[in-house]
Amino acid sequence: MIEKIEVPALARVEGEGGLYIKLKNGQAEEIRVDIYEPPRFFEGFLQGRFLQEVPDITARICGICPVAYQMSSVQALESALGITISDQTRLLRRLMYCGEYIESHALHIYLLQAPDLLGKESALELAAVAPEVVRNALRLKKIGNDLLKAIGGRSVHPVNACVGGFYRWPDVEPIQALLPELEWGLEASLETVRWAVTLPYPDLELDYEFVALHRPDEYAVYDGEVWSSKRKAVSVDEFDKVYLEEHVRHSNALHSRTIDGNPYLVGPLARLNLNHEQLSPLAQKALKESNIKLPLCNPYKSLIARAIELVDAYETAIQLVKNYQPTGKAYVPLALKAGVGAGASEAPRGLLFHRYAVDAQGLVLRARIVPPTAQNLPRMEEDLKSLVPQIVQLPHAEATLTAEHLVRAYDPCISCATHFLKLKIEED
Amino acid sequence: MEATIVVIGIGQSLRGDDAAGLMAVRLWQKKFPETASRPEVRAETLELPGLGLLDYLDGMQAAILVDAIRSSDPPGSLRRFTLRQAIAFTSEARSAHGWGVAETLQLGIALNPSIKQCRLILFGVSGHQFQMGAALSPEVEMALPRAAESVEREVLRFLKRFKNKS
Secondary structure, X not given: OEEXXXXXXXXXXXXXXXXXXXXXXXXXEEEEEEEOOOOHHHHHHXXXXXXXXXXXXXXXXXXOOHHHXXXXXXXXXXXXXXXXXXXXXXXHHHHHHHHHHHHXXXXXXXXXXXXXXXXOOOHHHHHHHOHHHHHHHHHHHHHHHHHHHHHHOOOOOOOOEEOOEEOOOOOHHHXXXXXXHHHHHHHHXXXXXXXXXXXXXXXXXXXXXXXXXXXXXXXXXXXOEEEEOOOOOEOHHHHHHHEEEEOOOXXXXXXXXXXXXXXXXXXXXXXXXXXXXXXXXXXXXXXXXXXXXXXXXXXXXXXXXXXXXXXXXXXXXXXXXXXXXXXXXXXXXXXXXXXEEXXXXXXXXXXXXXXXXXXXXXXXXXXXXXXXXXXXXXXXXXXXXXXXXXXXXXXXXXXXXXXHHHHHHOOOOOHHHHOOOOOEEEEO | OOOOEEEEEEEOOXXXXXXXXXXXXXXXXXXXXXXXXXXXXXEEEEEOOHHHHXXXXXXXXXXXXXXXXXXXXXXXXXXXXXXXXXXXXXXXXXXXXXXXXXXHHHHHHHHOHHHHHOEEEEEEEEOOOOOOOOOOOHHHHHHHHHHHHXXXXXXXXXXXXXXXXX
């Protein structure tokens, strides 16, 4: 018996993804997560651009995580120029990142993955039976967008972050005016964790190599050292000596593997497993009360990791907002020189690495961007391979849904589209 | 006076014809500054608004949306849809946003009575080149003045209707 599950193209947005599973005698013969999204297109047209344009150009790679692209790029370029930013700048960037985690995680938890776990086809169906849940989800998400707007002028593709700091300090009043909503969000995020652990997750325990940034003093999001659960830590500058990209025929996105050829996992599970001791106090408490055993190795349970990170993001944001009182200049003036620099931060979907070479006039000579979804693609395919023995006996619709759900649990950049997959089974 | 009518251009400026909605609304603001600057009227150009679109509709009496669409019409064709027609669009319409306009409106109607009551008109500009880095196609560029004039007519119609009511 040969069975083929095929999703020729995702039916929305850039049409950049598809899923193909070919089974033979109940075993996976071929598995591909096809991605047509071309982030490296950006690397080409960054060449010759002035370095200060880079954060706003790279932000356009993603509508959900533009801050991640800005944060990794400014750090890489500041490293190339030998600039040290002020503590105030770092904290404001961290706050901006909280906004992005809030909007991205709230969206994914409630509107993209929860419908799978609750047996609903979409968030619309979920809204029909549980309008209050979806209303709260939208409110949770909006608070993140409002935070981004208060700091960066607009909620999608915010502007203001620049190489050296910020173009100007955002006004204190609109940021502090968000405190009541942030406090509501913190309570709602704690409730989200309590609810998340009650959901019925498919059984799938896998042996992952987790890779994430790490800091001893805080839950690493903005910066840190590159940690792995299976190898020694390296600096961000050494990242691309250990984690290598390769081209595979079925994907326009490069695939990443470790130097010894293994797939690895970036994202919320990796962060939680490597960095749970650095979570904010209430996030740690929520983790403890949920009785979750770490390391968490079920990809479907990334939702729980996101819920705990949502608590961390709200609690961290509240502290940063309360302490926000900027003084002095918002940026370090640029002293241009030729150089090469790397930067990395933790996008909601995982580690995002940038490297740039610039000339003495500040023009970009070379750009390299390694997005989290591309790093996770080989891992996603391995996960699907492990899933096959479990789904091969299921009715086709259920098997398809379980496979799709696995892809969605990764929250890839194509996750909105994967909610509208159409599948075709071929047998001969 | 608070705005009661919102004109929203939706799209992505880096994806060829997907910028049609943004460009049409900007052109409308330029060609009809008197209407566009009235206190009852607010104009927005939103790139990838996703679910955030609902925040711009909340509390509005009327909304006029302009977005690029894929259809069997020739490129540059302009179509007018009511809210009921707009939500019938499927994701296969491939509007180039993370959370499609149709799904977002459906969700808004399900959750927020104020959005259900909003009189919404969507102008769809048929495009044919949506790839990253593409320019606006000549057909869509030529359609922009017509789209701007249609927006103007619609805004004036709503202003008149609300004035008569008050």
